[in-house]
Amino acid sequence: EAGAHCLPLPRFLQRLQAAVHYTVGCLCQEVEEDKDVRFSKQSVAAISEITFRQCEIFAKDLEMFARHAKRTTVNTEDVKLLARRSNSLLKYITQKSEELASSNMEQKEKKKKKSSAAKGERTPGEQEAAVTENEDSNMA
Amino acid sequence: PLQVLQPKTVPKRLGPSQRKPREPQVPMSLIKEIFRHFVKMPVTRDAFKIVEKCSERYFKQLSNDLEAYSHHAGRKTVEVADLEVLMRRQGLVTDKMPLNVLIERYLPLEYRKLLIPIAVGGNKVIPYK
Numbered sequence: 001e002a003g004a005h006c007l008p009l010p011r012f013l014q015r016l017q018a019a020v021h022y023t024v025g026c027l028c029q030e031v032e033e034d035k036d037v038r039f040s041k042q043s044v045a046a047i048s049e050i051t052f053r054q055c056e057i058f059a060k061d062l063e064m065f066a067r068h069a070k071r072t073t074v075n076t077e078d079v080k081l082l083a084r085r086s087n088s089l090l091k092y093i094t095q096k097s098e099e100l101a102s103s104n105m106e107q108k109e110k111k112k113k114k115s116s117a118a119k120g121e122r123t124p125g126e127q128e129a130a131v132t133e134n135e136d137s138n139m140a
Numbered sequence: 141p142l143q144v145l146q147p148k149t150v151p152k153r154l155g156p157s158q159r160k161p162r163e164p165q166v167p168m169s170l171i172k173e174i175f176r177h178f179v180k181m182p183v184t185r186d187a188f189k190i191v192e193k194c195s196e197r198y199f200k201q202l203s204n205d206l207e208a209y210s211h212h213a214g215r216k217t218v219e220v221a222d223l224e225v226l227m228r229r230q231g232l233v234t235d236k237m238p239l240n241v242l243i244e245r246y247l248p249l250e251y252r253k254l255l256i257p258i259a260v261g262g263n264k265v266i267p268y269k
Contacts, residue, residue: 061228061229064225064228065212065225068209068212068213068221068222068225069212069213069214070213077212078212081208081209081212084205084208
């Protein structure tokens, strides 16, 4: 950990860090406008560094939680478990995940309708009918 | 210092009917002993009171967390794996510090025997899995 400062990071990590730094800068700017305060460049850099390191911890914990539930894919339950330490954070994350789940359901239903329609077109019996329909729609 | 010399007021004993069923807890003497073993420094009585309160809270949090972790794995029974996840979260178990090392370091031999399989003569491993 101590040596990490001296050694230059590998290129791909540098790029990740730059991306994090950029986003942190944007978020800080939002806060600046909202709260009427100023962030020094160093503080923005420090926040981005902290975020970068925190991601390491998050990733490890999420991996551990998924493995604990005998899964290889991290899902929202793991993320909720990660946020359990802070009640307000847990509340916020649960709310967000519910929103996501409901919007996902909507999208899935749309896709189902679309895919079922597409499948209907591909069935050999109806193929000709579908083509003619398409032609009709093209005409109209 | 003068206050210490004053006689202590002994709280009146409540009748058995009035006594509330107390929550089960780790004995104060044990907590004191463990804490004293680790601090190696005089500790005031008030500080011990706080330590007691903290340990009470610690167990509450612990049981909550273990419940969440076993539930997360689709179980209703808390297993060693849940405890290991918890201790990893607490930063006690890391890649450099496995659970078995902590067990060896902090638990007396009888308990260690129960938790860590030991190979004995006759091609046996204790405890059986």
